[in-house]
Amino acid sequence: MSHALLLDTTRCIGCGACSAACKEQNDLPLEIEDATTAYTFTVVEKRAGVNVRRMCMHCLSPTCASVCPVGAMRKTPSGPVVYDAKKCIGCRYCIQACPFDVPKYQWDKAIPVVGKCVMCAPRLAKGLPTACASVCPTGATFFGERDELIRVARERMAAEPARYVDHIYGLDEAGGTSVLLLSGVPFSQLGLRTNLPNKPLGQLTWAVLSRVPDIVTLGGAILYGIHWITHRREYVRRVEGPRSGEVK
Amino acid sequence: MSVLSLPRPRGFKMTFWRFAFGVLFALFLYVTFMRFTRGLGATTHLSDHFPWGVWIGFDILCGVGLAAGAFTLMATVHLFNIKRFEPIVRPTLLTGYLGYVFVCIGLLYDLGQPWRIWHAMVYWNEHSVMFEVAWCVMLYTTVLTLEFSHIIFERLGMTSMTRLMHFINTPLVILGVLLSTLHQSSLGTMYLIVPEKLHPFWYTPALPLLFYISAIGAGLGMVIVESYLSGRAFGRELEMDLLEPLGRVMMVVLGIYGVLRLDLLFHAGMLGQVFKPIYESRMFLLEFVTGVVAPLAILSFPRVRASKPGLVIGGLFAVLGFILYRLNVSITGLERSSGTHYVPSWMEMTVSVGLVAIGFVLFAMAVRYLPIFPAHEHAAPARGRGRGH
Ligand code: SF4
Ligand code: SF4
Numbered sequence: 001m002s003h004a005l006l007l008d009t010t011r012c013i014g015c016g017a018c019s020a021a022c023k024e025q026n027d028l029p030l031e032i033e034d035a036t037t038a039y040t041f042t043v044v045e046k047r048a049g050v051n052v053r054r055m056c057m058h059c060l061s062p063t064c065a066s067v068c069p070v071g072a073m074r075k076t077p078s079g080p081v082v083y084d085a086k087k088c089i090g091c092r093y094c095i096q097a098c099p100f101d102v103p104k105y106q107w108d109k110a111i112p113v114v115g116k117c118v119m120c121a122p123r124l125a126k127g128l129p130t131a132c133a134s135v136c137p138t139g140a141t142f143f144g145e146r147d148e149l150i151r152v153a154r155e156r157m158a159a160e161p162a163r164y165v166d167h168i169y170g171l172d173e174a175g176g177t178s179v180l181l182l183s184g185v186p187f188s189q190l191g192l193r194t195n196l197p198n199k200p201l202g203q204l205t206w207a208v209l210s211r212v213p214d215i216v217t218l219g220g221a222i223l224y225g226i227h228w229i230t231h232r233r234e235y236v237r238r239v240e241g242p243r244s245g246e247v248k
Numbered sequence: 249m250s251v252l253s254l255p256r257p258r259g260f261k262m263t264f265w266r267f268a269f270g271v272l273f274a275l276f277l278y279v280t281f282m283r284f285t286r287g288l289g290a291t292t293h294l295s296d297h298f299p300w301g302v303w304i305g306f307d308i309l310c311g312v313g314l315a316a317g318a319f320t321l322m323a324t325v326h327l328f329n330i331k332r333f334e335p336i337v338r339p340t341l342l343t344g345y346l347g348y349v350f351v352c353i354g355l356l357y358d359l360g361q362p363w364r365i366w367h368a369m370v371y372w373n374e375h376s377v378m379f380e381v382a383w384c385v386m387l388y389t390t391v392l393t394l395e396f397s398h399i400i401f402e403r404l405g406m407t408s409m410t411r412l413m414h415f416i417n418t419p420l421v422i423l424g425v426l427l428s429t430l431h432q433s434s435l436g437t438m439y440l441i442v443p444e445k446l447h448p449f450w451y452t453p454a455l456p457l458l459f460y461i462s463a464i465g466a467g468l469g470m471v472i473v474e475s476y477l478s479g480r481a482f483g484r485e486l487e488m489d490l491l492e493p494l495g496r497v498m499m500v501v502l503g504i505y506g507v508l509r510l511d512l513l514f515h516a517g518m519l520g521q522v523f524k525p526i527y528e529s530r531m532f533l534l535e536f537v538t539g540v541v542a543p544l545a546i547l548s549f550p551r552v553r554a555s556k557p558g559l560v561i562g563g564l565f566a567v568l569g570f571i572l573y574r575l576n577v578s579i580t581g582l583e584r585s586s587g588t589h590y591v592p593s594w595m596e597m598t599v600s601v602g603l604v605a606i607g608f609v610l611f612a613m614a615v616r617y618l619p620i621f622p623a624h625e626h627a628a629p630a631r632g633r634g635r636g637h
Pocket of ligand 1: 103
């Protein structure tokens with residue numbers, strides 16, 4: 001089953017314990033920046049009076065994994081979208097394409113790599129929850145199975161309808177994500193995109209890419225046919241006797 | 249090697265252009281040093297909000313597009329067997345080859361870890377457009393090198409190699425056309441994955457098709473412009489009897505492209521937005537007028553089309569409009585959603601301008617020392633030429 005996180009922004013007090021725990025877990029420089037960078041994988045931002053955590057959404061069909069030419073980004077069956085820095089060539093297509101603006105680059109390094117949350121994949125492998133979920137004092141970051149978290153989210157919304165807008169962000173966005181958000185204000189005010197299609201973005205490019213073999217085979221045959229016809233005509237003309245100075 | 253009777257270099261004169269080129273080249277070397285010792289942040293205005301800049305938008309997208317004349321003319325002459333265009337195949341091939349060489353060099357500057365470029369051959373992800381692009385760059389550069397080596401073998405008088413090249417010519421041309429088709433369109437496909445970011449003036453599911461058609465149009469415009477430039481530099485007469493029909497073909501291509509573009513905007517409900525006074529609509533109008541309306545208007549007068557300056561200016565507009573289109577897709581159209589305004593740093597500009605300048609110099613040298621133009625028109629000793637014997 002696949003692990004997931006539920007971020008209930010109505011419960012977040014903005015203490016930043018998650019950011020600090022993340023820094024330690026991932027051996028990052030301890031200073032917490034204002035926004036996520038290649039050295040800060042998660043921050044709590046204040047938007048429309050709401051504390052909202054920024055982190056990788058761990059998409060079910062990640063756009064980053066779809067665009068990476070060398071497969072450095074990968075969705076693991078247990079939930080996390082992991083990154084293999086040893087493969088990465090630094091094309092930055094993942095940064096360009098991620099609908100949640102998650103991957104960040106080490107712009108200050110001569111030998112740079114991408115930085116992003118990997119949902120504590122090593123901890124999960126040991127059966128532990130993510131570092132951020134284990135330190136959250138209010139349960140605003142809540143770790144569990146995706147299906148179960150969706151149930152929890154629905155229960156909370158049903159119990160206190162006035163507290164929440166009627167939407168679980170991440171349920172369907174870009175094909176669904178393993179990080180789900182609840183909010184008391186419209187999600188657009190939290191700086192989250194609300195114009196995303198409900199299907200994986202990778203399908204848009206795959207619709208074209210999957211036709212490449214057809215283009216090559218059919219195109220090759222057509223082009224060769226054209227060549228054959230046009231040169232055959234010339235050959236026939238030559239054999240039947242040159243007209244008006246077409247001696248070769 | 250008596251066949252190598254190169255024209256002797258004349259005494260070196262310091263002209264303004266040589267001086268300017270020298271300064272530019274020195275700056276280019278400095279930026280190269282900075283880029284590879286300090287990283288991308290110290291040399292570019294790229295950021296996490298704007299990860300792709302002018303090296304992708306100009307060096308790669310335009311470099312590939314403007315090389316499209318090569319496969320178009322190769323197909324015309326060698327597949328469609330319209331032999332009369334043969335005299336301009338070689339300069340076009342040279343432009344295409346230089347274009348691709350500079351795309352490769354531009355890529356080395358832009359990639360965060362260019363020394364790992366071979367990873368694309370080892371770790372496959374066939375779902376990635378970038379993966380397709382990487383293979384197209386590699387394979388088509390190889391094809392262009394082979395097609396171009398024909399000229400070098402001929403120059404060196406290596407007849408056995410020339411004959412071998414003649415033998416593999418047809419499959420090579422077909423492969424080149426296929427790879428170009430894939431590559432030109434795949435650069436548009438790259439932007440299909442950002443429907444939520446790219447402004448609707450430019451986002452359309454037909455991006456691959458638009459990139460393909462516009463590249464053919466601009467590739468033909470480039471043939472006209474480069475014929476003019478090399479004609480001026482080497483005191484050759486323009487092959488107006490060949491370039492004028494090319495101009496007409498270019499008009500047809502631009503026309504198809506223009507109608508398709510407007511049709512797509514209409515169906516996206518964006519046509520009414522075109523005259524709204526916003527940044528994007530201004531940039532769109534600039535691009536569309538420069539690249540489609542202006543060249544079509546100029547070249548629609550037969551008298552203008554048949555005149556040297558008229559034809560060249562028409563071609564120039566098509567090329568400029570094409571460059572604006574690529575920059576709009578890769579930069580303008582993404583600015584609003586990124587919340588930033590990207591202006592390239594002087595170091596980014598130095599690399600882009602420097603590569604173009606080096607391209608000009610290499611073009612001039614190749615024209616001087618290799619049998620690029622018909623033999624009687626320049627100093628090289630006359631010898632059998634032409635690819636289709
Ligand atoms: S949020 Fe972005 S980086 Fe994270 S898995 Fe989804 S596409 Fe990848
Ligand atoms: S920057 Fe690295 S991880 Fe991101 S798409 Fe390119 S190669 Fe893949």
